[in-house]
Amino acid sequence: MDHSTRPMSDSGSFPRMSTQGRGPGRSRAAMIAIALVATVGGCTPEPIPIEPTRTSATPASSATAAASSTPTPDVPGEISALPDGTKPERPAALDQAGSIDAAQAVLMYWIYLLPYSQQVGDPSDVKALSHPDCTFCRSWTDALDTMVARNERAVGGGYTVSDLTTLEVDLGRWYTSTFTLTEAPSTEVNEFGTTIKSYPGHTYKVDAIVVYESGAWTVRALAHETVS
Incomplete structure (x- = not known):
């Protein structure tokens, strides 16, 4: 099975991303800075400054409110994984103007939609955001469209977020x-419930x-680095 066409791979559900234009020693923060200058430059006369104007004082608590379907965290600042097939609750922030709290809530909603969409075979909400x-x-x-076309879905693979x-x-x-x-950990199963592969x-x-x-609101870019 061609893992390049699927949302899950041996390195997890995050597909391998292109490194074109990125030096091997560049940090994730540098990737974000480059993305901001490169993508915003086409929309505005001048690139947006990379220095932040302010930070959220309580990022984790705001994000927890974004996914209220999530169990109450046992660890402070940690947003627990949802049970399989449980859709995260749509945050009110989607109907609010730009702010740090709203951005954080929207992002966490989108992030928690990823495993849910694999489990139920419906990428529509992820695409919309x-x-x-x-x-x-x-x-x-x-990749998920290809997976759905094969009548496959994921079991497990929930996300836990911390240090937001x-x-x-x-x-x-x-x-x-x-x-x-x-x-x-997760498995991929076919329409008969037979395990195709474990991850x-x-x-x-x-x-x-x-x-x-x-x-x-939309998610504009994402970069990741495997820790373990």
């Missing part, structure tokens, strides 16, 4: 978040860009 120019988003949803911090890069519009994502869990360091444009 993905920016058209988000390479990671497109790779992920294309969000910065406001352009007032009311562009936000960057960094967090740790721990993915539970170990992994932990990632993740950077993401969320934007609020024309009255709508």
Whole structure:
């Protein structure tokens, strides 16, 4: 089975991303900075400054509110994985203007939709919140479309998020978040429930860009690094 066409791989559910244009020693923070300058430059006359204007004082608590279907965390600052097939609750932030708290809530909703969509075979909500120019988003949803076409789905693979911090890069519009994502082990099964392959869990360091444009929120970019 061609793992390049599927949302899950031996390195986890995050598909391998292109490193074109990235030096091997560049940090994740540098990737986000490059993405901001490169992508925003096509929309505005001048690139957005990379220095954040402010930070969220309580990022983890705001994110917990975003996924209220999540159990109450046992560890402070940690957002627990949802049970299989449980859809995260749509946050009110999706109908609110740009702010750090809203950006964080929208991002966590989108993140928790990823394993849910694999488990139920429905990528529609993920697609609706993905920016058209988000390479990671497109790779992920294309892979899931292929998986669904084969009548396959995931069992397990829930996400736990910790160490979440969000910065406001352009007032009311562009936000960057960094967090740790721990993915539970999972299996892929066919329409008869037969296991096709099993996958170990992994932990990632993740950077993401969320934007609020024309009255709508989308995830603009995501970069990740495998920790274990």
